Amino acid sequence: MITVNENLCKGCNLCTEFCPQKVYKESEKLGKKGIHVPVPVDEEKCKKCGLCALMCPDQAIRVDEEDNDE
Amino acid sequence: MVKGESPFMKYLRRDRLPTIFCAGCGNGIVMNTFFNGMEMAEVDFDNLILVSGIGCSSRIPGYVACDSLHTTHGRPISFATGIKLANPEHDVAVFSGDGDAAAIGGNHLIHGARRNIDITVICINNSIYGMTGGQISPTSPKGSYGTTAPYGALERPFSLADLVTAAGGTYVARWTTAHPVQLSKAIKYGLQNKGFSFIEVISQCPTYYGRKNKLRSPIDMLNWMKETSINKRRADKMEEEELQGKIIVGEFQKKPEPEFAEKLCKLLEEQCVTGKPTAIRSAYQED
Numbered sequence: 001m002i003t004v005n006e007n008l009c010k011g012c013n014l015c016t017e018f019c020p021q022k023v024y025k026e027s028e029k030l031g032k033k034g035i036h037v038p039v040p041v042d043e044e045k046c047k048k049c050g051l052c053a054l055m056c057p058d059q060a061i062r063v064d065e066e067d068n069d070e
Numbered sequence: 071m072v073k074g075e076s077p078f079m080k081y082l083r084r085d086r087l088p089t090i091f092c093a094g095c096g097n098g099i100v101m102n103t104f105f106n107g108m109e110m111a112e113v114d115f116d117n118l119i120l121v122s123g124i125g126c127s128s129r130i131p132g133y134v135a136c137d138s139l140h141t142t143h144g145r146p147i148s149f150a151t152g153i154k155l156a157n158p159e160h161d162v163a164v165f166s167g168d169g170d171a172a173a174i175g176g177n178h179l180i181h182g183a184r185r186n187i188d189i190t191v192i193c194i195n196n197s198i199y200g201m202t203g204g205q206i207s208p209t210s211p212k213g214s215y216g217t218t219a220p221y222g223a224l225e226r227p228f229s230l231a232d233l234v235t236a237a238g239g240t241y242v243a244r245w246t247t248a249h250p251v252q253l254s255k256a257i258k259y260g261l262q263n264k265g266f267s268f269i270e271v272i273s274q275c276p277t278y279y280g281r282k283n284k285l286r287s288p289i290d291m292l293n294w295m296k297e298t299s300i301n302k303r304r305a306d307k308m309e310e311e312e313l314q315g316k317i318i319v320g321e322f323q324k325k326p327e328p329e330f331a332e333k334l335c336k337l338l339e340e341q342c343v344t345g346k347p348t349a350i351r352s353a354y355q356e357d
Contacts, residue, residue: 003073010088014094059082
């Protein structure tokens with residue numbers, strides 16, 4: 001499960017570009033800070049490599065191993 | 071741990087976030103890779119001290135929830151030397167920018183390397199003075215533009231990794247922020263290495279370097295780094311003309327040598343007449 005923290009994200013969208021599986025997409029609507037927050041649209045493609053969490057300059061992304069549906 | 075939080079959040083001072091860095095700045099990536107390398111090297115976070123000078127990159131220790139020291143411009147390696155000699159048990163890491171390590175603190179850098187004291191220096195090289203408005207730094211590539219070089223820089227840049235190798239650093243590596251996995255491994259080796267470790271990270275500054283050099287977004291800058299970087303093993307076999315404008319990445323030096331703090335402790339123990347060496351570690355010992 002991928003979580004993007006909208007309070008920390010600055011909208012650089014490095015994750016959108018550098019995800020090897022192209023999981024993310026830039027949102028079309030502006031977020032509450034007036035930036036384009038990445039949205040994990042193709043989450044089933046995610047291989048949980050964690051590169052997005054390592055490359056996020058603002059520590060806004062978390063990739064969980066399992067999908068915990070609550 | 072709060073649900074949906076970055077795995078590195080436990081090392082950060084939560085109340086200071088979000089960071090002051092521009093969107094897409096490389097400092098955040100270096101911060102993540104440092105935590106990742108630290109976890110791989112199994113360094114005790116409570117035993118770690120971060121030292122920094124002045125610059126954008128030197129703001130990193132302020133966000134990390136460990137003991138840290140924000141010192142005068144160019145002098146973090148001198149302060150780190152003092153910390154290491156006062157108590158050699160500590161792991162000391164220095165975060166420094168190119169202006170801090172190469173320009174004003176160049177002398178401290180080469181003498182730290184010559185002395186081979188056990189500190190890990192992470193130099194975030196963004197090829198420009200980002201904090202003061204985009205002036206040309208000693209590592210700006212020849213022909214790059216900046217506020218003080220509207221017609222392109224005329225000078226040759228420093229190759230910091232080669233400089234520290236020549237000065238006697240025992241682990242020297244250079245990677246870019248486009249290689250976060252390799253960079254984490256280099257930081258791991260740097261922290262494990264007993265001796266002066268120097269990791270140069272070529273980083274992006276989209277706000278100043280990128281804007282002046284037609285690489286306006288952080289994505290453009292990272293793609294440029296990925297395309298122009300070339301591994302050292304391949305670069306060694308190539309001609310100098312072919313390497314024009316390339317970033318050589320990889321390990322430059324990996325050679326264990328006797329470390330300074332250990333040598334000094336040994337000397338003190340040998341020369342002490344009272345049977346109680348006092349100059350070192352004394353502040354931490356009970357009578």
